[in-house]
Amino acid sequence: MASEEWAKPGTDARAEKDARAEKDARAEKDGRAVTDARAEKGGRADGRGRAHDNVWRGIAFTLLGGTLWGINGTLSKVLMEGYGVEPLWLATVRELSACWLFLIAAHLRSPERLRGVLRDGRSLLSIFAIAIGCILFSQVAYLEAINWTNSATATILQSLSVVFVMVFVCVVTRRRPRRREVAGLVLALVGTYLVATGGDFGALRLPPEGLFWGLGCAVAATILAIQPIRMIARWGNFTVNGLAFLFSGLVLLVFYQPWRHMPSLDAFGVALVVASIVLGTFGAYALYLQGVKEVGSVRGSMLATAEPVMATVSSVVWLGAVFTPAELVGFAMIIAMVFLTA
Numbered sequence: 001m002a003s004e005e006w007a008k009p010g011t012d013a014r015a016e017k018d019a020r021a022e023k024d025a026r027a028e029k030d031g032r033a034v035t036d037a038r039a040e041k042g043g044r045a046d047g048r049g050r051a052h053d054n055v056w057r058g059i060a061f062t063l064l065g066g067t068l069w070g071i072n073g074t075l076s077k078v079l080m081e082g083y084g085v086e087p088l089w090l091a092t093v094r095e096l097s098a099c100w101l102f103l104i105a106a107h108l109r110s111p112e113r114l115r116g117v118l119r120d121g122r123s124l125l126s127i128f129a130i131a132i133g134c135i136l137f138s139q140v141a142y143l144e145a146i147n148w149t150n151s152a153t154a155t156i157l158q159s160l161s162v163v164f165v166m167v168f169v170c171v172v173t174r175r176r177p178r179r180r181e182v183a184g185l186v187l188a189l190v191g192t193y194l195v196a197t198g199g200d201f202g203a204l205r206l207p208p209e210g211l212f213w214g215l216g217c218a219v220a221a222t223i224l225a226i227q228p229i230r231m232i233a234r235w236g237n238f239t240v241n242g243l244a245f246l247f248s249g250l251v252l253l254v255f256y257q258p259w260r261h262m263p264s265l266d267a268f269g270v271a272l273v274v275a276s277i278v279l280g281t282f283g284a285y286a287l288y289l290q291g292v293k294e295v296g297s298v299r300g301s302m303l304a305t306a307e308p309v310m311a312t313v314s315s316v317v318w319l320g321a322v323f324t325p326a327e328l329v330g331f332a333m334i335i336a337m338v339f340l341t342a
Contacts, residue, residue, distance in 0.1 A: 058294025065288030070310030072280025073142075073151025074318055075272050080147050081319075085263045087143035092258045093273065094281050095139060095249030101282040102242030110236050117235045117243070127240055130228045131247035138220035139248070145217050148210035150321050152312035152331070156195060157214030159308060159334050161221035163188045168226065184340035191333030199326025237289050308335065 079085040106114045117123050145154035166181050177185070198205035206214070231240045252258070265273065312331060315321040323331075 054294045058291045060291070061287045062291030062295060065284045065286075065291055066307040067310045068279050068284035068287065070151065070155060070307040070312075071314050072276055072284060073146055073155055073307075073311045074314040075276050075280060076143060077146050077151050077315070077319060079263075079269065079272055079276070080143075083263050083265055083269045085265075085269075086261050087147050088140065088252060088256045089258045089261045089263065090273075090276070091136075091139040091143055092249055092252040092256055094277050095135065095245045096253065097277045098281040099242050099245035099249060101278070102238050102245060102285075105282075105286065106236060106238035106242050109238060113235050114239050117239055123231065123235065124243070126231050127243045128247050130231060130240065131244040132251065134220065134224040134227055135241075135244045135248040136251060138217065138224050141213050141216035141220045145210060145213035148207050148213055150315050150319065152308060152315045152321065152323070153195060153206065153210065154214055154217060155308040155311040156331050156334050157192065157211075158217040158221050159337070160188055160192060160215070160218035161225065162337065164218060164222035165225055168222065180340045184337040187333045187337040187340065191330040191337065194326045194330030194333070197326070198324045199329075205324075205327075238286075241285065 076087075076090060079090060080087065103114070117127070142154060142158065145157065163185055166177065166184070170177050170181075196206045196211055228240055228244070263269070308331065312323070316323075
């Protein structure tokens with residue numbers, strides 16, 4: 001009995017000590033939880049801030065890329081009219097020059113992908129098909145459309161690719177067009193008619209060749225938006241486009257032989273060619289791709305309307321191009337179509 005009574009104080013002391021330890025542990029755990037919650041909240045705020053900054057940066061990149069593309073069309077028209085540069089000569093030089101800028105960028109950003117695709121024969125064949133079906137067709141059609149019309153009309157007609165992509169998606173997925181897509185299709189058809197006729201329903205204001213190559217631009221842009229997707233997802237934009245530009249340029253080099261069609265360029269003409277390669281081809285493409293990556297394809301396609309707008313403005317300012325009210329209404333309808341169907 002005495003030994004039992006003697007043991008109770010020691011047991012109570014140990015129990016009290018354990019209780020204090022448990023209380024301290026809970027307090028420490030609660031403190032860490034509060035700290036972690038505050039850190040998580042701050043992290044979410046920082047994440048939202050970074051995401052917001054990325055969106056605005058993406059918008060700026062996309063607008064700048066579209067602007068450079070629009071100006072590039074006008075530069076091409078200046079070279080064709082002022083220096084007698086042939087569309088195929090300009091396409092060859094641009095492709096065989098810009099391809100190395102794309103490949104250098106690919107080597108700096110993802111060298112393992114670049115090395116990997118060079119060892120994959122099947123992928124190289126697929127990229128060669130992209131070079132012929134997308135790059136060669138789109139470059140030649142776009143420059144020929146500019147040659148026969150002007151940069152504004154060519155880029156506006158090229159925007160019809162949005163409709164072609166919509167039709168392709170509806171056929172492949174076996175669904176009916178949505179109401180806004182039908183409205184966009186009507187706008188596209190009426191807008192193209194106004195651009196082609198200038199509001200004179202009994203005449204074709206555009207040269208038939210200009211209308212043909214302009215619609216060819218839209219078809220080429222449609223193929224470009226669909227065909228390379230799988231290869232780009234696997235090997236990256238810069239790698240695929242660098243090799244595709246190289247292959248397309250080599251084909252033109254063999255069949256067109258640009259050295260037989262050398263234009264007479266002064267220092268300003270050479271500067272225009274360099275600007276078309278560095279800014280209008282590589283720079284515009286790189287900025288636009290990065291912008292679309294950060295803002296998404298839907299918003300990116302809407303922001304890309306900066307291209308025909310800038311092409312129209314630069315054509316009026318630099319080349320003195322004159323558009324009828326009906327043509328301007330047609331331009332506006334096609335741009336509205338892009339917003340409806342994107």
